[in-house]
Amino acid sequence: MKKFEDLKTRLRIAKSKIDKKSINNNNKSSSSLGIAMKLSTEMVAAVVVGTIIGFILDTWFDSKPWFIIIFFFVGVVAGITNVIRSAKLMQK
Amino acid sequence: MAANPMHQFNVYRIGPEIKLGTLDISFTNASLFMALSSLTIIILFFLGIKKKTIIPNKIQLLTELSYTFVSKMISDTAGSKAKPYFGLIFSLFMFVLFCNMLGMIPYSFTVTSHIIVTFVLAAFIFIGVTIIGFLKHGLGYLKLFVPSGVPSLLLPLIIVIEVISYLSRPVSLSVRLFANMMAGHTMLKVFGGFVISLGLIGGWLPLSFSVALTGLEILVAFLQAYVFAILTCIYLNDALNLHH
Secondary structure, X not given: OHHHHHHHHHHHHHHHHHHHHHHHOOOOOOOHHHHHHHHHHHHHHHHHHHHHHHXXXXXXXXXXXXXXXXXXXXXXXXXXXXXXXXXXXXXX | OOOOOOHHHOOOEOOOOOEEOOEEOOOEHHHHXXXXXXXXXXXHHHHXXXXXXXXXXXXXXXXXXXXXXXXHHHHHHOOHHHHHHHHHHHHHHHHHHHHHHHHOOOOOOOHHHOHHHHHHHHHHHHHHHHHHHHHHHHHHHHHHHOOOOOOOOOHHHHHHHHHHHHXXXXXHHHHHHHHHHHHHHHHHXXXXXXXXXXXXXXXXXXXXXXXXXXXXXXXXXXXXHHHHHHHHHHHHHHHHOOOO
């Protein structure tokens, strides 16, 4: 039983330490490396998806290269909105 | 064999060739490592929850820590409504983490450095989340593509942009994991090659780089599994709590 009492006090001390810590760096994000990677892929992926959609539409309607051009730029816009959105999410 | 840094990503058959119609479903080294990582998780958790003691041993502590880690992640990002999906996110996180970590063992194979593996995982998440969204909200889920406060003249353009950004989710999710793992492992191999080619005199610098990179790669392996799981939570949050 003595062991448990000892553990209880140790647990309490450790918990209060953790609480203090989490108050201190509450707003700090987990890792800047992950954030950098996330933003860049977000941008690229939207452009790729837009171009693929444009390519599919072009082969459907036989209208090369108009849909690719349009959807490439729409993809760029979507990528930028994605980046802004996830950056806003990180700042929260 | 060691000269080509891309050689480590080769998929080859282990055992006999199995064909299903025209489909080649033979057991490869990729399947071996996927099976190995699943098996490791199962064994770890079997050992971890076998003896439930108040003062946990190391394995029990590890399993309990991973449980609370994932459950805190879900409640932080997706709220209490996402609790029923704990099993999905936990197994996803553990699978990706163990695939990444088993890949860090020398001479092993990194499953997640292949885009098809990560893309299938991401596509399953994407389809699943979309189905959950439609089940919860019906056709109201389509409101996700129509942000509020947009002039009706711009609406067609905005909807196309929103649809593209929605469709780009699985691509960005899979490309991120794949690119990180492949770039890291290629870099490790290249620096390893430098050690050999520079020999006993000049080889020490790339060797120290290699050691540092290995540490960084272990960090990246954990971080990418974490990012994969947390983004799944965020997408799930979009599907469960619809607000725009």
